[in-house]
Amino acid sequence: xxxxxxxxxxxxxxxxxxxxxxxxxxxxxxxxxxxxxxxxxxxxxxxxxxxxxxxxxxxxxxxxxxxxxxxxxxxxxxxxxxxxxxxxxxxxxxxxxxxxxxxxxxxxxxxxxxxxxxxxxxxxxxxxxxxxxxxxxxxxxxxxxxxxxxxxxxxxxxxxxxxxxxxxxxxxxxxxxxxxxxxxxxxxxxxxxxxxxxxxxxxxxxxxxxxxxxxxxxxxxxxxxxxxxxxxxxxxxxxxxxxxxxxxxxxxxxxxxxxxxxxxxxxxxxxxxxxxxxxxxxxxxxxxxxxxxxxxxxxxxxxxxxxxxxxxxxxxxxxxxxxxxxxxxxxxxxxxxxxxxxxxxxxxxxxxxxxxxxxxxxxxxxxxxxxxxxxxxxxxxxxxxxxxxxxxxxxxxxxxxxxxxxxxxxxxxxxxxx
Amino acid sequence: xxxxxxxxxxxxxxxxxxxxxxxxxxxxxxxxxxxxxxxxxxxxxxxxxxxxxxxxxxxxxxxxxxxxxxxxxxxxxxxxxxxxxxxxxxxxxxxxxxxxxxxxxxxxxxxxxxxxxxxxxxxxxxxxxxxxxxxxxxxxxxxxxxxxxxxxxxxxxxxxxxxxxxxxxxxxxxxxxxxxxxxxxxxxxxxxxxxxxxxxxxxxxxxxxxxxxxxxxxxxxxxxxxxxxxxxxxxxxxxxxxxxxxxxxxxxxxxxxxxxxxxxxxxxxxxxxxxxxxxxxxxxxxxxxxxxxxxxxxxxxxxxxxxxxxxxxxxxxxxxxxxxxxxxxxxxxxxxxxxxxxxxxxxxxxxxxxxxxxxxxxxxxxxxxxxxxxxxxxxxxxxxxxxxxxxxxxxxxxxxxxxxxxxxxxxxxxxxxx
Numbered sequence: 013x014x015x016x017x018x019x020x021x022x023x024x025x026x027x028x029x030x031x032x033x034x035x036x037x038x039x040x041x042x043x044x045x046x047x048x049x050x051x052x053x054x055x056x057x058x059x060x061x062x063x064x065x066x067x068x069x070x071x072x073x074x075x076x077x078x079x080x081x082x083x084x085x086x087x088x089x090x091x092x093x094x095x096x097x098x099x100x101x102x103x104x105x106x107x108x109x110x111x112x113x114x115x116x117x118x119x120x121x122x123x124x125x126x127x128x129x130x131x132x133x134x135x136x137x138x139x140x141x142x143x144x145x146x147x148x149x150x151x152x153x154x155x156x157x158x159x160x161x162x163x164x165x166x167x168x169x170x171x172x173x174x175x176x177x178x179x180x181x182x183x184x185x186x187x188x189x190x191x192x193x194x195x196x197x198x199x200x201x202x203x204x205x206x207x208x209x210x211x212x213x214x215x216x217x218x219x220x221x222x223x224x225x226x227x228x229x230x231x232x233x234x235x236x237x238x239x240x241x242x243x244x245x246x247x248x249x250x251x252x253x254x255x256x257x258x259x260x261x262x263x264x265x266x267x268x269x270x271x272x273x274x275x276x277x278x279x280x281x282x283x284x285x286x287x288x289x290x291x292x293x294x295x296x297x298x299x300x301x302x303x304x305x306x307x308x309x310x311x312x313x314x315x316x317x318x319x320x321x322x323x324x325x326x327x328x329x330x331x332x333x334x335x336x337x338x339x340x341x342x343x344x345x346x347x348x349x350x351x352x353x354x355x356x357x358x359x360x361x362x363x364x365x366x367x368x369x370x371x372x373x374x375x376x377x378x379x380x381x382x383x384x385x386x387x388x389x390x391x392x393x394x395x396x397x398x399x400x401x402x403x404x405x406x407x408x409x410x411x412x413x414x415x416x417x418x419x420x421x422x423x424x425x426x427x428x429x430x
Numbered sequence: 431x432x433x434x435x436x437x438x439x440x441x442x443x444x445x446x447x448x449x450x451x452x453x454x455x456x457x458x459x460x461x462x463x464x465x466x467x468x469x470x471x472x473x474x475x476x477x478x479x480x481x482x483x484x485x486x487x488x489x490x491x492x493x494x495x496x497x498x499x500x501x502x503x504x505x506x507x508x509x510x511x512x513x514x515x516x517x518x519x520x521x522x523x524x525x526x527x528x529x530x531x532x533x534x535x536x537x538x539x540x541x542x543x544x545x546x547x548x549x550x551x552x553x554x555x556x557x558x559x560x561x562x563x564x565x566x567x568x569x570x571x572x573x574x575x576x577x578x579x580x581x582x583x584x585x586x587x588x589x590x591x592x593x594x595x596x597x598x599x600x601x602x603x604x605x606x607x608x609x610x611x612x613x614x615x616x617x618x619x620x621x622x623x624x625x626x627x628x629x630x631x632x633x634x635x636x637x638x639x640x641x642x643x644x645x646x647x648x649x650x651x652x653x654x655x656x657x658x659x660x661x662x663x664x665x666x667x668x669x670x671x672x673x674x675x676x677x678x679x680x681x682x683x684x685x686x687x688x689x690x691x692x693x694x695x696x697x698x699x700x701x702x703x704x705x706x707x708x709x710x711x712x713x714x715x716x717x718x719x720x721x722x723x724x725x726x727x728x729x730x731x732x733x734x735x736x737x738x739x740x741x742x743x744x745x746x747x748x749x750x751x752x753x754x755x756x757x758x759x760x761x762x763x764x765x766x767x768x769x770x771x772x773x774x775x776x777x778x779x780x781x782x783x784x785x786x787x788x789x790x791x792x793x794x795x796x797x798x799x800x801x802x803x804x805x806x807x808x809x810x811x812x813x814x815x816x817x818x819x820x821x822x823x824x825x826x827x828x829x830x831x832x833x834x835x836x837x838x839x840x841x842x843x844x845x846x847x848x
Contacts, residue, residue: 019678117634138442138595146804201602208663208665209660209662209663210659210660210661210662210663210665210667211663211664211668212663212668215668227662229662231708231709241628241629241813242627242628242789242790242813242815243695243699243720243722243789244627244628244645244647244695244720244722244788244789244790245626245628245629245630245788245789245790245813245815246628246629246695246789246813247628247630247689247692247693247695248684248687248688248692248694248695248696249692250629250630250633250813252682253697254683255680255698255699255701256680256698258677259676259677259678259680259681259684259698260677260681262673262674262677263674263677263678263681266666266671266674266677269666273666274665274666274667275665277661277664277665277666278666279595279661279671279708279709279710279711280660280673280674280677281673281703281706281707281708281709281710281711281712282703282706282707282708283673283701283703283706283712284706285699285700285701287699288699288700288701288702289699289700290649290699290700290718290720291649291697291699292697292699292721293697293699294698294699294701295711302661302662302708302709304661304662370662370663371660371661371662371663372660372663373661373662381561395659395660395663395668397660397663403721419460
């Protein structure tokens with residue numbers, strides 16, 4: 013591993029990221045590369061050619077996930093997988109998703125040039141879809157790898173132009189996975205490198221994050237019904253003010269989150285007031301709660317505290333309260349063995365890292381049930397994500413790719429797996 | 431006054447209210463009778479005919495205020511005025527504005543039939559406009575009586591269909607007041623009967639409110655700038671959450687209002703969150719404050735406390751705060767002599783009343799600078815206003831008209847004024 017040259021890794025990664033960013037470059041800013049669009053097809057074909065030029069064995073699966081393989085010399089039914097998703101949100105930045113693919117390509121190229129053929133297959137995957145930005149369905153790529161995507165779930169959905177999912181998929185030259193066919197059994201590990209999409213690494217000036225858990229999420233919609241009244245003629249004591257109730261609830265939610273401390277986060281991101289007029293006491297407020305934690309028991313405990321505080325406030329202010337829990341996703345722990353292996357590699361190679369969690373969802377959470385999985389983060393400037401201003405310093409990015417190279421080397425070139 | 435028969439007054443008032451409510455009856459519900467529209471013209475012409483039939487001397491002023499006079503036998507240059515506005519909001523109820531006109535007509539009719547000619551002129555006015563619902567200008571009727579409406583203020587305004595104010599006024603057959611002409615000097619008192627537009631009288635089961643003050647109002651727009659961040663990847667300690675800041679501020683505003691107690695009211699009616707998405711920490715919140723009190727010093731004191739609390743919270747949470755005070759209207763006291771005269775009349779006639787303030791704005795606040803002014807309220811069912819469901823019990827309404835009759839009698843038929 014002493015042969016890993018920062019110069020090469022950094023230059024190569026930045027060059028390829030820029031190249032891939034040209035596919036779907038949006039005149040309105042950033043990259044718009046939605047599933048099965050022309051831009052998406054061009055990007056996957058471009059990656060296919062690049063992988064072929066690098067001497068990887070290349071293949072698409074039925075739905076459009078693209079795999080490039082460095083074949084193993086000894087354990088041909090064991091594969092170490094890396095990569096991320098090729099699709100983007102509208103007006104995306106250059107890092108979310110495509111960084112994980114480029115990091116995988118650079119890593120495989122580097123390993124091949126430096127160490128020759130591995131013992132196990134090492135593969136990079138450009139997954140078809142993760143964002144859910146064109147169709148109301150997310151993780152289409154990874155869910156097809158692990159076999160949890162169902163035909164029935166996408167058969168009736170369409171994009172904002174009314175183009176059906178199935179029509180778009182077939183026009184792009186792909187089709188449903190043959191559900192009678194067995195799933196892959198050769199994947200022995202998956203590592204995804206991704207931009208942090210938060211500001212922690214930058215603030216703490218650490219180039220690499222090793223993810224221990226992907227947080228679980230609970231999302232709620234809270235509806236408060238009071239009574240709309242004239243702001244001048246209704247004395248304070250005669251009011252059932254839904255906005256005052258909501259404000260006291262939001263303060264309580266914030267206080268509970270602060271009391272629990274990291275890694276708990278609770279966010280009231282959306283608030284809708286009715287009638288929303290300067291001189292009318294609000295009769296109705298709807299707001300959302302997004303609460304996340306790396307451990308289920310603590311996520312449940314915090315949200316139970318929140319629910320109970322909300323009920324108490326509603327009772328005090330005499331407003332009707334409706335609590336709708338509409339998303340309840342468990343936290344996903346990363347594979348400890350790979351996490352430890354990455355840590356050891358980083359220590360050995362003098363790479364500075366922080367053990368952290370992922371507060372956002374990733375393909376890794378889908379793959380974690382299917383194969384031992386881990387994630388690497390690199391810093392996001394100011395935590396900016398899903399925005400053309402997304403940025404990771406090239407030198408930090410190179411540190412992340414080096415960590416990935418070290419891990420893939422350990423997993424692909426050593427006799428012992430873990 | 432013992433001759434005032436509840437039966438007649440009640441029946442006559444209800445009948446005429448229903449009759450007037452037919453002008454501008456909206457198929458979508460309630461009454462829509464905006465300034466200088468066909469419906470508005472028909473209503474004023476209808477009232478003109480009705481007043482003529484009752485034997486009143488009728489005349490329009492230049493801009494369309496309609497006056498019906500019971501001429502005095504002795505003090506011909508002294509007039510006691512009553513009435514309210516004939517225009518409505520869109521989809522209005524049957525009471526706001528038109529009740530004050532009908533009450534005046536019923537009162538004049540009753541006084542004439544019962545006591546004959548008064549010593550002073552008693553007039554009922556159907557003022558052209560108060561609501562500001564068609565054009566962005568309110569109190570057009572009363573401001574023309576007192577001479578504060580200026581040509582320049584309406585010359586460049588238009589309705590939602592692009593029809594200019596001046597064009598609409600001239601099409602209705604009216605024009606600007608001749609500003610070189612002297613204002614009326616004969617108005618010695620003005621009394622407006624109006625629906626409360628609040629729930630106090632109904633809750634306290636009192637049919638008549640005698641208004642002591644019309645509240646002053648301060649209205650603010652508060653802008654909070656924090657930082658929009660990912661709801662999952664931004665630890666609580668790294669946030670500048672504009673919604674949490676806004677919520678703490680709204681709670682503080684509510685606490686300050688509750689601490690001050692009646693008649694202070696403070697309302698946050700409008701809240702706009704940006705970007706207003708479930709999984710993004712809000713970067714920006716704009717909200718309004720509407721604060722009212724009957725006494726200026728206390729209004730100023732409460733709003734200063736509020737401003738100071740807001741600044742303190744903004745500093746604690748590290749968000750930018752912008753406080754914009756865009757309305758600062760002083761309270762308007764009613765004329766004590768007329769208030770006392772009404773009280774005495776009610777006491778003498780066994781009418782149950784409550785001394786209270788008006789939390790809403792009315793023509794009376796414009797007229798108060800011009801002539802000794804007072805207001806009478808009747809209950810609004812559930813405080814509902816500006817809505818087809820607006821309702822006052824006929825028996826309560828009759829009590830209000832009886833109080834008005836008593837006051838007009840004292841002012842119009844007695845040698846001594848006050």
